[in-house]
Amino acid sequence: MTTTTNVTAAQAISTTGDEGATGLAAHRSGDDSDDRRLSQLDALEAEAILVIREMAGELERPALLFSGGKDSVVMLHLATKAFWPAPIPFPVLHVDTGHNFPEVLAYRDETVERLGLRLVVASVQDYIDDGRLRERADGTRNPLQTLPLLDAINDNRFDGVFGGGRRDEEKARAKERIVSLRDEFGQWDPKNQRPELWNLFNPRHRPGEHVRVFPISNWTEVDIWRYIDREDIPLAPLYYAHEREVFRRDGMWLAVGPVSQPRDDEPVETRLVRYRTVGDMSCTGAVESPARTNAEIALEVAASTLTERGATRADDRISEAAMEDRKKEGYF
Amino acid sequence: MAATLLRLATAGSVDDGKSTLVGRLLHDTKSVLSDQLAAVERVSRDRGLTAADLALLTDGLRAEREQGITIDVAYRYFATANRSFVLADCPGHVQYTRNTVTGSSTADVVVLLVDARKGVLEQTRRHLAVTALLRVPHVVVAVNKIDLVDFSQEVYERVEAEVRAVARELGVVDATTIPVSALDGDNIAERSERTPWYAGPSLLELLEALPPSDDPAHESFRLPVQLVIRPQGAARDEAHRDYRGYAGQVASGVVRVGDEVVALPSGRRTTVVGIDLGERSLDEAFAPQSVTLRLADEIDISRGDVIAAAADAPVPTQDIEAVVCWLGDAPLRPAQRLLLKHGSRTVQTAVRSLNGALDLDNLHAVPADSLSLNDIGLVTLRLAAPLPVENYSVSRRGGSFLLIDAHDGRTVAAGMVGATLPSGAPAPTEPEGDEEWEI
Numbered sequence: 001m002t003t004t005t006n007v008t009a010a011q012a013i014s015t016t017g018d019e020g021a022t023g024l025a026a027h028r029s030g031d032d033s034d035d036r037r038l039s040q041l042d043a044l045e046a047e048a049i050l051v052i053r054e055m056a057g058e059l060e061r062p063a064l065l066f067s068g069g070k071d072s073v074v075m076l077h078l079a080t081k082a083f084w085p086a087p088i089p090f091p092v093l094h095v096d097t098g099h100n101f102p103e104v105l106a107y108r109d110e111t112v113e114r115l116g117l118r119l120v121v122a123s124v125q126d127y128i129d130d131g132r133l134r135e136r137a138d139g140t141r142n143p144l145q146t147l148p149l150l151d152a153i154n155d156n157r158f159d160g161v162f163g164g165g166r167r168d169e170e171k172a173r174a175k176e177r178i179v180s181l182r183d184e185f186g187q188w189d190p191k192n193q194r195p196e197l198w199n200l201f202n203p204r205h206r207p208g209e210h211v212r213v214f215p216i217s218n219w220t221e222v223d224i225w226r227y228i229d230r231e232d233i234p235l236a237p238l239y240y241a242h243e244r245e246v247f248r249r250d251g252m253w254l255a256v257g258p259v260s261q262p263r264d265d266e267p268v269e270t271r272l273v274r275y276r277t278v279g280d281m282s283c284t285g286a287v288e289s290p291a292r293t294n295a296e297i298a299l300e301v302a303a304s305t306l307t308e309r310g311a312t313r314a315d316d317r318i319s320e321a322a323m324e325d326r327k328k329e330g331y332f
Numbered sequence: 333m334a335a336t337l338l339r340l341a342t343a344g345s346v347d348d349g350k351s352t353l354v355g356r357l358l359h360d361t362k363s364v365l366s367d368q369l370a371a372v373e374r375v376s377r378d379r380g381l382t383a384a385d386l387a388l389l390t391d392g393l394r395a396e397r398e399q400g401i402t403i404d405v406a407y408r409y410f411a412t413a414n415r416s417f418v419l420a421d422c423p424g425h426v427q428y429t430r431n432t433v434t435g436s437s438t439a440d441v442v443v444l445l446v447d448a449r450k451g452v453l454e455q456t457r458r459h460l461a462v463t464a465l466l467r468v469p470h471v472v473v474a475v476n477k478i479d480l481v482d483f484s485q486e487v488y489e490r491v492e493a494e495v496r497a498v499a500r501e502l503g504v505v506d507a508t509t510i511p512v513s514a515l516d517g518d519n520i521a522e523r524s525e526r527t528p529w530y531a532g533p534s535l536l537e538l539l540e541a542l543p544p545s546d547d548p549a550h551e552s553f554r555l556p557v558q559l560v561i562r563p564q565g566a567a568r569d570e571a572h573r574d575y576r577g578y579a580g581q582v583a584s585g586v587v588r589v590g591d592e593v594v595a596l597p598s599g600r601r602t603t604v605v606g607i608d609l610g611e612r613s614l615d616e617a618f619a620p621q622s623v624t625l626r627l628a629d630e631i632d633i634s635r636g637d638v639i640a641a642a643a644d645a646p647v648p649t650q651d652i653e654a655v656v657c658w659l660g661d662a663p664l665r666p667a668q669r670l671l672l673k674h675g676s677r678t679v680q681t682a683v684r685s686l687n688g689a690l691d692l693d694n695l696h697a698v699p700a701d702s703l704s705l706n707d708i709g710l711v712t713l714r715l716a717a718p719l720p721v722e723n724y725s726v727s728r729r730g731g732s733f734l735l736i737d738a739h740d741g742r743t744v745a746a747g748m749v750g751a752t753l754p755s756g757a758p759a760p761t762e763p764e765g766d767e768e769w770e771i
Contacts, residue, residue: 036549036586036618040337040416049622050581053558057635057676081610082579082622085572086563116568167407174406175393181741190393193404195434195659197746198732199581199620200673204741218418220409310367321394 041227045078048215051178051201052082052162055213056089058203059160062213063120063153065332066092068100068108068236069278071164074216074224077233079162080115091118093161095149097141098125099259099280107236120156122148139259140283142313146331150186153210160203160211163332168220170309172324178217184208186330212332221276222302229294241274241292252285252312276301276308285312335411338539341420341435343428343463344445345455349476353445353514354408354421355386357536360521363410364389405431415540429692429706432459433657433746436466437732441542443472443535448481448511452494457502458692464502465655465708465748467728470542471499471507474535478527479513485529502695510535549618551727553585553593553641554720556675557633561624577608577624578633580676583729585641587625588616592642595633596720601642603628619729636677638720646730648718653687653750655724656711656735658703660744664711665702670744671736672715675729678736680716687712710750724748 038046055062064079066072079088094108112119124144127133133144153161167174175190179201182188194202203211219227228235246253246269247262253273254260259282262268273286274297291297304311323331344350358364364372372388379385393404408419422428422435436442442463446456463471473495481487488511499507510519511527512535518524521536533541561577587593591604606626607614617623625639633639640646658664664683672681689700689709703709724731735745 037336038621040335043337043620046581046620046622050558050620053579053622054676057558083559083561084608084610084624085567085569085575086561087566087568168409171389171406172393174408175404190404191395194743195430195746197434197437197734197743199438199583199729200675200732200734202673202734202736202741202743204671204736206740209741218407218409220411220416223416305366307365307367310365324394 041223041230044216044219044223045081045227047199047218048075048078049082050199051213051215052079054201055160055162055179055203055211056083058201059211061156061158062090062160062162063093063156063158064088064090064162065164066094066108066112066117066119067278068094068104068111069164070224070228070235070239071166071216073111073233073235074219074227075162075164076111076115077231078215087116091120091156093120093122093149093152093156093158095122095145095152096124097145097280098123098128099141099282101236101238101255101257101275101278101281103238104236104278120152122152124148138283141280142283143326143331146186146326146329149332150330153186158210159205160213162213162215164216165212165214165332166219166221166224167214167217169307170323172321172327176214176217176327178214179203180212180214181205182210182212182330186210188212188327188330190324190328221308222298225294225298225301229298232294236278238275238278239297241272241289243270244273244286245269246271246273246286250285253288254283254285255281257281275312277312279313283313287311335414335416337416337418338440338542339418339420339438340441340443340539341422341432341439341468342443342445343422343432343435343459344476345447345453348445348447349514350445351387351389351421352385353443353474353476353512353520354419355389356514356517356520357419358389358408358410359386360517361410361412361536363408405434412536412540417539428455428458429462429657429708430659432462433466433659436463436468437746439468441470441472441539442468443474445474445476445514446491446495448475448478448487448491451491452498454693456495457498457695460498460502460504460507461690461692461695462657462708464504465657467505467724469505471504472535472538473499473507473509474512474514475509476512476514478511478518479516483511483518483526485527488527488530508532508538510538549584549586551584551619551730552644553587553591554583554646554675554722554727554730555580555587555623555625555639556583556677557635557637557639558676559635560633575626576630577606577626578639579622579624580639581622582617582619583675584619584727586616586618587641593625593627593639594642594645595631596638596640596645597648597718598632598637600629600631600633602631636675638675638677640720646720646722648720650715650718651684652713652715652719652721654711654713654733654747655750656703656709656745656747658705658707658709658745660737660742661705662744663702663704664709664745669738671738672713672719672733672747673736674719674721674733677719679719680738681713681735684712684714686710721749724750 245256247266274289291300373384376385406421420435422431475491492509512519519534523534557578557580559579567573594601607617608624666686668683687710688697691698722730731749733747
C-alpha cells in the first residue's frame with residue numbers, strides 16, 4: 001500500500017495549521033533520548049564529514065588547501081575519517097608564500113608522506129622572481145597568495161577547493177557559506193550568495209566558476225584545540241611553548257629569521273612563546289605562553305581576551321575590511 | 333556531560349534592534365574579545381556615538397557598516413557553561429523570506445524581535461508564518477525596547493497577547509515571549525530589576541534550558557548514501573582490500589549492527605554487519621552521525637540511494653506535492669524543468685502545476701500562475717526517477733529538497749514535501765507492497 005494522500009493547496013499550505021503543531025508535539029512527547037545526543041564536538045565532526053563526502057560526490061576535481069597550520073590539519077584528519085579505509089581521493093594544494101616557518105614546511109612534507117597524498121605547490125616566490133607579482137612595501141606576502149592560488153585552480157582544473165576557514169575568525173568570514181561560489185575571476189560576491197538550506201549543499205556552477213568549501217565553518221578556535229586534544233592529532237612543534245629569539249613590533253612578538261629582522265630599536269630577547277596561527281613569518285606573531293599540551297592550549301585559548309587574528313596577524317589590522325577585500329579578490 | 337550545540341536564528345523587522353540584541357548576547361556571554369570590542373569602540377567614536385554600538389559586531393561587510401543595515405546572514409558563536417550556540421543572524425528587511433527560510437531551515441530555535449512600541453507588525457506575522465512552515469521547534473519572541481515604554485507591564489501584556497493570538501492562528505509549535513531591552517541588557521543574560529512584574533526566565537536562561545531540537549534520532553532510520561567506499565588496491569592497509577562500505581550521515585533514526593535494512597529505490601533487503609566511524613567500529617549509530625555501513629550482501633547500491641529500516645521504509649514516488657519557497661530571481665512557471673536535490677540524489681523534475689500561492693498579507697492560499705522571488709506556493713512536481721521522499725511534517729530531513737536551475741546551478745527554491753500522489757507508473761518504480769521489494 002502506498003501511503004499517499006491528495007490535498008488541496010489550502011490544506012497543504014496550512015501545514016502551518018493546528019494539525020501540524022499537534023504532530024510535532026506528539027512526536028516530541030516520547031523523548032527519552034538523553035543518551036543519544038551528540039556532544040558539541042561530535043556534532044561538528046559529523047557535519048564536517050557530511051560536507052566533505054558530499055562535495056567528493058558532487059565535484060569532479062576537488063583539492064584541499066593544506067598549509068600545515070592547525071585548521072588545515074584538522075581538515076585532513078576529518079577527510080581521513082570521511083573516506084576510511086580508502087585514501088583521501090583528492091590532492092592537497094599549498095600556496096607557499098616563501099615566508100614559511102621551516103618547521104611548518106617540514107611538518108607539511110612529513111604529513112603528505114605519511115598519508116600518501118599528492119601535493120601541489122603554488123609558489124609566490126616564483127611569481128615574484130619572474131615579475132608576475134611584486135613585493136609589497138610592507139613586506140607581507142599574505143595578500144600576494146591570491147593570484148598563485150587562482151592560477152593553480154585554473155591550471156589543475158580544480159572545480160572545488162576545501163579550506164579550513166572558520167566563521168569565528170573574522171567578521172567577513174562570518175558571512176561566508178559552507179559551500180561558496182567563486183566566479184570565473186575567482187571573486188566572492190558577498191551580497192549575492194546562495195541560500196544554504198537544511199543539510200542540502202549545492203556546489204553546481206558554470207564552467208570556469210568554482211566553489212570554495214568550508215566544512216569547519218561552525219568550529220571555533222577552542223573547538224579546534226579540544227578536537228586536536230581528543231583525537232590526539234600531531235601538529236607542527238611551534239604551536240607548543242618553546243624558547244625562541246623574538247623581538248617586539250606592533251605589539252607582537254616576531255621571530256628572528258630571514259624575512260623578519262629586528263631594526264636597531266627592536267632588541268632581541270629569548271622568550272617562552274608559542275604560535276596561535278602560522279602564516280607569513282614576517283607578519284605572524286608569537287604569543288607568550290607556557291602551554292605545552294593540547295589540553296593546556298585549549299584552556300589558554302578559552303580564557304584569552306584577544307582573537308587569534310588580533311593577537312597574531314599584522315595584516316588583518318590594516319583596515320576594518322582587510323579580509324573582506326582579500327576574499328572578494330579570491331583569497332582563501 | 334559534554335556541552336551540547338543549539339542552533340538559533342534571529343529575525344526581526346527593520347530597526348527592531350536585532351543586531352543590537354545579537355551584539356548584546358555576544359557581549360554578555362563574554363564572547364566579544366577585547367580587540368573586537370576595541371574596534372567597535374573606535375568605529376563608534378569615529379561616528380560620533382557616545383557608547384559602543386554593539387550592532388557593529390555583527391555587520392561584517394563594508395556595505396553593511398556604511399548603510400547601517402544587515403545585508404546577508406552572518407553566523408556567530410557564543411557559549412555558556414553547558415551549551416554552545418551557533419547563531420544565524422538573518423536580515424529582516426532585504427530578502428526577508430529568503431533569509432528567514434535559510435536561517436529557519438537548520439534552526440532549533442528562532443528568536444524573533446518585536447518593537448514594544450509597535451507590537452505585532454505585518455512582517456512579524458510573515459516571520460512567524462515562515463517559522464511555522466519550516467517547523468522550527470521553538471520560537472522566542474523578544475519584546476524589545478521595553479525601556480522606551482517605561483518598562484510598562486500593560487504594554488508588554490498587550491503585545492504578548494497579540495503574539496499568542498497570531499502564533500495560535502499560524503500553528504507555531506512553541507512560542508515564548510520575553511520583555512527585553514537589547515540596548516541596556518535587561519532580561520538578556522540576567523533578569524532585570526526594572527521588570528519586577530515579569531516572572532519568567534531571561535533570554536539566555538531560556539536558551540540554555542530549551543531541549544536541543546526536534547529529535548531526528550526518534551524518527552525511522554534513513555541514511556542517504558553519499559559514497560561507496562571501496563579502496564581495493566588503494567587500501568593503505570592490506571586488510572582492507574576487500575572493504576565495501578556505504579558512507580553517509582544518518583538523516584534520522586538509529587541503526588544497529590544486525591538490523592535489517594532496505595536499499596531504495598531498488599528495494600533490495602540486507603542486514604547491517606558493521607558500522608564504522610573512521611577506524612572505530614560502533615554497535616549503533618544515530619542521527620546526525622556521519623558513518624559508513626557494511627552490509628551482509630553485495631547488492632547494487634550507489635551514491636544517491638537511501639538505506640532505510642526494512643520494517644518502515646518510505647515508498648519511492650515520481651510525483652510530489654510540495655510547498656516551495658521561491659528564491660530565484662526569475663519566476664517559477666508551470667511546465668518549467670529544473671533539478672531537484674533530495675538527500676544525496678539529484679534528479680530532473682518538471683513543474684506539472686502551480687496549485688496556489690501563499691498570500692503573505694492575509695496568510696492564506698490564493699490562485700497563482702507564477703511564483704516570484706520570496707513567494708511561497710504549492711506545486712505538483714513530476715520526477716524523472718522515483719525518490720523515497722517523506723512528508724515534511726514527519727521528517728524535516730526526509731521531506732526537504734532544493735530546486736536548482738540546471739543552466740547556472742543556482743538554488744532557486746526550498747521545498748517541503750506536503751503530500752505525495754500515486755504516480756500510476758509501471759510496477760517496478762511503484763511497488764504496491766513489501767513482498768514486491770524482493771527483486
